[in-house]
Amino acid sequence: MTKTILEMRNITKTFPGVKALSDVNLDVREGEIHAICGENGAGKSTLMKVLSGVYPHGSYEGQIIYKGEEQHFRSIRDSEHKGIVIIHQELALVPLLSIAENIFLGNEQATAGVIDWDETRDGARKLLSMVGLSEDPDTLVTNIGVGKQQLVEIAKALSKQVQLLILDEPTASLSEKDSAALLALLLEFKSQGITSIIISHKLNEISRIADRVTVIRDGKTIETMDTTDISEDRIITSMVGRSLDDRYPPRTPHVGEVVLEVKNWSVYHPQHRERQIIKNIDITLRRGEVVGIAGLMGAGRTEFAMSLFGKSYGQKITGEVYMHGQKVDVSTVERAVGRGIAYATEDRKTYGLNLIDHVKHNTTIANLTGISRFGVIDDLAETDVANEYRKKTNIRSSSVYQTVGNLSGGNQQKVVLSKWLFANPEVLILDEPTRGIDVGAKYEIYTIINQLAAQGKAILVISSEMPELLGITDRLYVMNEGRIVGEMATSEASQEQIMRSIVRAEGKAS
Structure with missing residues (x-):
């Protein structure tokens, strides 16, 4: 029988006016990938912060038993000395330090207080190789993508002789390709005997890699299920306390006149003056209509939205914007807002x-x-x-x-x-409105979108989740490499048609 490496017994954590955790229990077996699921605010991250010493012993009630011994972690350093390493959703890397410096930050390879840079670089190369990165250790972290930064964080954890790795929403900001690479890495770690705890809202990923799933709701443990019992429907029911047979609330659209019209919109890269990012885009939005923009990573959807909203992105921006048939000036954020255009960014924290x-x-x-x-x-x-x-x-x-x-x-x-x-606003642009949030909160966001459309707002939704776009929109534009390459009524659309539009456009480009 597999040995239990971690037990958290009757963990209770209270903040002023809020009981975040109430008698939560969790057990994790050695060498498994254990997923923790729950709605936003359920207490998942709080529980992991208790475990890792972010919330020190004495600030909570209950017991942490690790490898058969009760632990009283008073800091992250205490838990790391025991081989427990947490990687938070917001990566804790220093952008203007090198990869090698970040990996050994706080754990410097030094003799008599003097850093051995040869040893630091050699150690970094070995660790990077373990996570599948071939980057030069002297590369600044700011010069690599988010997916690679996530792997640098994991290399940093490996440098601390990690035995229990905790990942909080590790794929929330990653592309599908980077997400798949990270999940494959966790399975590789499992084969090496490393235990992992993963917090994620992406239920398809959990179903793919988790050995067991513990669901937390409203600060309480609801259930723990084994691989044979894991299904998205069961996880959702446990998370929200009800079945979500229909993940998208029903809506009867009442589409009116054209509110916003964008003609021949072109944008160049903010640093590279000759690189055109947005190429002669034409779109229209109507009163009471929810319109989606689909496309792969790097298609230019966010760049288009930001450039339209007060020219917040890019340079050499050309094209015309009309509201109710009248040409308007949206050259600053203040003017765009004054004309009734709002933009909810994909990066809400920044x-x-x-x-x-x-x-x-x-x-x-x-x-x-x-x-x-x-x-x-x-x-x-x-x-x-x-x-x-x-x-x-x-x-x-x-x-x-x-x-x-x-x-x-x-x-x-x-x-x-x-x-x-x-x-x-009359026009509301929502860029990845449900990124990093759970299915219950997503449903509430969709309901708000429906209510706004019913009030006559024109809504533009950018999303990387094609099922979401198909579930909440009336009409779809497809973008690829800065161009609109398809337009279709959602009622007649499918994921296959969207991908076909993208592939055809790439074929023509080549």
Whole structure:
């Protein structure tokens, strides 16, 4: 019988006004890949922070038994000395240091306080080889992609003689190719006897690699299931407490007149003046319509959206924008917002929110005139607005004064939506609106999109998940290499047709 390497018994963790974990139990067997699932805010990351010493012993109730001994970790360093290493969703690499420097940061290869750079580089090469990277150890981290940065983090964990590897949403920002490579690496580690705990919202990935799955809901353990019992439907039912037979809420579209028209839109790379990123795009959005843009990674969808929203991306931007048939100036973010265009970024943590401020200020920041009198903010009016939108979008927070950085990903996304809803745009561009959030929160986001369309808003959705686009849109554009290569009614579309449009376009280009 396989030996248990980790037990967490009756873990309870309380923050001011919120009980994040309540008597949670978890057992992990040696050499397995153990997945932890749950909705945003269920307590998954909190549990792993307790395990790794981010929340030190004494700040929670319960026991951690590792390799048969009770542990009292007071810091991450304590847990790492025992071979427990956590890789957070937000990577902890220093961009302007080299790969080698990052791998051994805090664990320097030094003698008498002097770093041995030959040993550092040789050690880095060996570790990079173990995770399938051939990069020069002297390469700056800022010069490699997110997928490779994730592998550098894992190489860093291997340098610490990892025995229990914890990965929090490791594939959330990765392409399908990079995700597949990372999952294959975890299976390779398993064959070498390394135990892994993975937190993920991607249920297809969990079904593929996990030996067992523990589901947490509302800070409590719901169940642990073995490989033979793992199915997406069962995981979803355990996560949300109900069956989601239909993952996309029904909607009867009422499409009206053209609201936004973009003609002959072209954009060049912000640094490389001769490299054209967006090539003569024409699109239209109608009142009450949800339109999707499908395409592979690097197709230019985000670049198009950002350039349209106040020319936030690119240079040498040309083309025309019409609202209700009238040509408008969207050359700055202020002008775009003034014309009724809003853009909810795919990177909510960097560009969409002020993470160190509370829900209230984040909700009103895009429309301060709506809560001001004679240029002075009315604090009571602002509080009322924040509470109204907190209720409308079902933001789960202790109050409107809770710091946004402490909310789950799904609730952060609802704050982003609240910000733009209060600005009352006519056109709402949603870039990867459900990235990194669970199926329950996704359903709530879809419901909000439906409500906005019913109010007559014109909505443009960019998503890397083709089933999502097929489930929530009325019409689809397909992009490839900066061009629109297909347009179709969603009712007549399929994933195969979308991919066919892309492949045909690539064939013509070659």
